[in-house]
Amino acid sequence: MVHLEIERFRFEAQPQALDDLQQRLRRTLWPDEVSAEPWRYGPPVAYMKRFVDYWLDEYEWRTHEARLNSFPQFVARIDEHRIHFIHQVGTGPAPVPLVLTHGWPGSVVEMLKIIPLLTDPGAHGGDPADSFTVIAPSIPGYGFSSRPSHRGTNVFVVADLWAKLMAGLNYSRFGVQGGDWGSWISAATALRHPERIIGLHLNYLSTRFRPAISPGDPPLSAAEEDYLARVAKWADAEGAYIAIQGTKPLTLSYALTDSPTGLAAWHVEKFRSWSDCRLEPDEALTKDEMITDIMLYWLTGTAHSALRFYSESREHPFHLAAGQKIAPPCGIVHLPRELPMPPRSWAERAFNVVHWSNLPRGGHFAAWEQPELLAEDIRTFFRPLRAQGSSREET
Incomplete structure (x- = not known):
C-alpha cells in the first residue's frame, strides 16, 4: 500500500490575472500576411481577430471555471511532484477504475464531456454494468499539476507516477486510456506495470x-x-512544431508566456489541423472549449513546462527491445x-x-470531438475484461 x-482542490482565478489578460488581448500587435490559401501559413489574421474579439466580449471564464470545479478534484504529493486529478466514482454495480490521460495542446479540459458518459452510462442511454470510475490526472507541467524544476520527467516517469497514484487511491488493477501524450503514457504504464493493467485503450x-x-x-507489408x-x-x-518543442522549447515560450494571442494562435492552428473540420476549427470544437483550454495554460503559466515534455521525449525515446511486446490486452x-495512423x-x-x-467521425481530440462515440468504443473494449477489474480496496 502506498x-x-x-x-x-478547486481553482479560482485571481481578478487581477483576468484583468491583465484582458489588457494584453486588447494590446495585441497583429502581424501582416500575404494573399494565400486560408490557413496555409497558420491561422489567418481575420480569424484570430474574431477569436480574440469573442474572447474579450463574449467568453465568460467564471462559467467554465465553475463547470471545472463541479468535478471532484484533488492534488496528491507524489515524490517531488504535485499531481492534480479528477476522481469521479462510477455509478454502477462494479465500476472499473480507468485512468484517462490528456495530451498537448489539450489538458484535463479535454475529458470533461466524456467523464459523465463513462462514470454514469445508465444516465446517458447506456448499461450501468459498463460504468467506470475515472481518474483524469494532469501531466506534470500541465494545468494544475506542478512544473518540474529539473530535467527527466518523461513518459516513463509519468507512468510510474500514475501507478503510484492508483496505489495511493487503493486501486490494485485498472485500465488506461489516452490519445496524443496520453497514448504514450498509457502505453508506458502498461509496459512498466503490466500486472496492474486490465486493458490499454488508445485512440492514437x-x-x-x-x-x-x-x-x-x-x-514490412x-x-x-x-x-x-x-x-x-x-x-x-x-512536423515543425515537434522540432522546435523538442529542441528549443524555451525560445518559443517567451512569446507564448507573454502574449495570450500568441499562445492562442499556437493552439488554434493545431485545433484546426488535427480536428475533423473542413474550414475552421469551430466546426469541431467551440470557441468556448478552445479558449477554456488555452486559459488553463495561461492562468497556470504552463506554456513552457508543457512544451518541455517534447524535449523530454526526444531525450528519453520510447523504444522496445527486439521481440518485446506490451503485454496487457x-x-x-x-x-x-486523425494524424497518420498505422495498419493493424x-x-x-x-x-x-x-x-x-474505426469511428465514422472525429480527429485527434477524440474525447472532445466525439465523446459519445469514443465512450462506446471504450465500453466495448473493456466489457470482456471486466472480470479482471478491481474495485476500490478498503483501508
Missing part, C-alpha cells in the same frame, strides 16, 4: 513510435510501407481525421491487440 497526501499511436523489428519478424511514407510526408508538412480505435499489423508488432475499430 500512502499519499491527498487534498481536495504516435507517428514517432517505431516497434523493434527482429530478424525473424515478417518484413505494403500497408506498413505506405504508412511510413505517409508519416514522412506529414512530418515534412506539419490493447484496443486501438481509428478516427478519420504495425501495431501488432508491439501491442497485444485484441480490439480494432
Whole structure:
C-alpha cells in the first residue's frame, strides 16, 4: 500500500490575472500576411481577430471555471511532484477504475464531456454494468499539476507516477486510456506495470513510435510501407512544431508566456489541423472549449513546462527491445481525421491487440470531438475484461 497526501482542490482565478489578460488581448500587435490559401501559413489574421474579439466580449471564464470545479478534484504529493486529478466514482454495480490521460495542446479540459458518459452510462442511454470510475490526472507541467524544476520527467516517469497514484487511491488493477501524450503514457504504464493493467485503450499511436523489428519478424507489408511514407510526408508538412518543442522549447515560450494571442494562435492552428473540420476549427470544437483550454495554460503559466515534455521525449525515446511486446490486452480505435495512423499489423508488432475499430467521425481530440462515440468504443473494449477489474480496496 502506498500512502499519499491527498487534498481536495478547486481553482479560482485571481481578478487581477483576468484583468491583465484582458489588457494584453486588447494590446495585441497583429502581424501582416500575404494573399494565400486560408490557413496555409497558420491561422489567418481575420480569424484570430474574431477569436480574440469573442474572447474579450463574449467568453465568460467564471462559467467554465465553475463547470471545472463541479468535478471532484484533488492534488496528491507524489515524490517531488504535485499531481492534480479528477476522481469521479462510477455509478454502477462494479465500476472499473480507468485512468484517462490528456495530451498537448489539450489538458484535463479535454475529458470533461466524456467523464459523465463513462462514470454514469445508465444516465446517458447506456448499461450501468459498463460504468467506470475515472481518474483524469494532469501531466506534470500541465494545468494544475506542478512544473518540474529539473530535467527527466518523461513518459516513463509519468507512468510510474500514475501507478503510484492508483496505489495511493487503493486501486490494485485498472485500465488506461489516452490519445496524443496520453497514448504514450498509457502505453508506458502498461509496459512498466503490466500486472496492474486490465486493458490499454488508445485512440492514437504516435507517428514517432517505431516497434523493434527482429530478424525473424515478417518484413514490412505494403500497408506498413505506405504508412511510413505517409508519416514522412506529414512530418515534412506539419512536423515543425515537434522540432522546435523538442529542441528549443524555451525560445518559443517567451512569446507564448507573454502574449495570450500568441499562445492562442499556437493552439488554434493545431485545433484546426488535427480536428475533423473542413474550414475552421469551430466546426469541431467551440470557441468556448478552445479558449477554456488555452486559459488553463495561461492562468497556470504552463506554456513552457508543457512544451518541455517534447524535449523530454526526444531525450528519453520510447523504444522496445527486439521481440518485446506490451503485454496487457490493447484496443486501438481509428478516427478519420486523425494524424497518420498505422495498419493493424504495425501495431501488432508491439501491442497485444485484441480490439480494432474505426469511428465514422472525429480527429485527434477524440474525447472532445466525439465523446459519445469514443465512450462506446471504450465500453466495448473493456466489457470482456471486466472480470479482471478491481474495485476500490478498503483501508
